[in-house]
Amino acid sequence: MRKVFQEELTQVGDQLVEISRLVSEAMHKATTSFQVADVDLAQDVIAADARIDFLQNSLDERAIDILALQGPVASDLRMIVGSLRMSASLERMGDLARHIAQLARLRYPSNVIPESMTETFNRMAELDQEIADKLTVLLESRDLEVARDILKANTAINDLHLSVFKAIAAPEWTESPATTVDVALASRYFERFADHGVSVAQKVTYLVTGAWQPNATEHS
Template identity: 85%
Template structure:
């Protein structure tokens, strides 16, 4: 019975990794569509989000079944509850990739972001993609050094997010109201994507150390 239980736990972990890989792929495609006004790629991202949603629901159902039927304790219980919370964050990251693709589709054939801010958003994409890719590594290895790398990338994303709001608040900002809203929304999507990545990293840290603290990644 214990062997079956451990196999079920392993399958939950494998599903988290699978979702993480799909999120990373979705985000990479979404940012490419976003930067290049590629409507076909944007449509691919939007359609593929259903697969992430399906896998999240499947994982959650499996985890709830384990809770109901196996009565896990201690670290096993932490693993199951943590997996439920991580799957929710990963699913939300997939939604944010979809939102970027939807913005690209909405403004096609124009680019969403005006030229002066395009480099900033390329940096957003670079750091967020780093977070997405490192999340998969973290879920596979539970290497807390990877978790610390995610935290560093998130700091860079936060700085970029702040710079965007400073830019659109400047007296020499002359873009239309629609463009201003697009820029603010897009910046928020990138920032929230990174925040959810940090949330997953913190939960993995909790599984490894048994301690929950917002800065535990830094001090572990």
């Protein structure tokens, strides 16, 4: 019975990694479609989000069955409950990648953002791609140094997000209301994607250490 239980736990972990890989792929494609106004790539991201949703539901059902039938305790219980929470964060990251792709599709053949903001958003895209890639590594390795890297990338994105809102609130901002809304929404999507990545990193840290310290990855 214990062997079957451990196999089920392994399958939950494998599903988390699979979802994370799909989220990473979605974010790479979404940011590219956003940067170069590629409507076909944007549509790929939008269509593929259903697969992420399906896998999240499948993982949650498996985890709930384990809770109901196996009665896990201690570290195993942390693993199951943590997996439920991490799958929710990963699913939301998939949604945010889809939102970015939807913006690209909405404004095609034009770019979503004005040229003056290109450098800022290119950097945000690069950081979110880094977070997405590192999450998969973290879920496979549980290396807390990777978790700390994710926190650092998130801090950089927060700074960029703040700079975007300062720019659109400045007197010299002359873009149209529609462009202003697009810029604000896009920045929020990039920023929230990173926040959910941090949430996953913190939960992995908890699984490894057994102590809930939300800022541990940032200060250790």
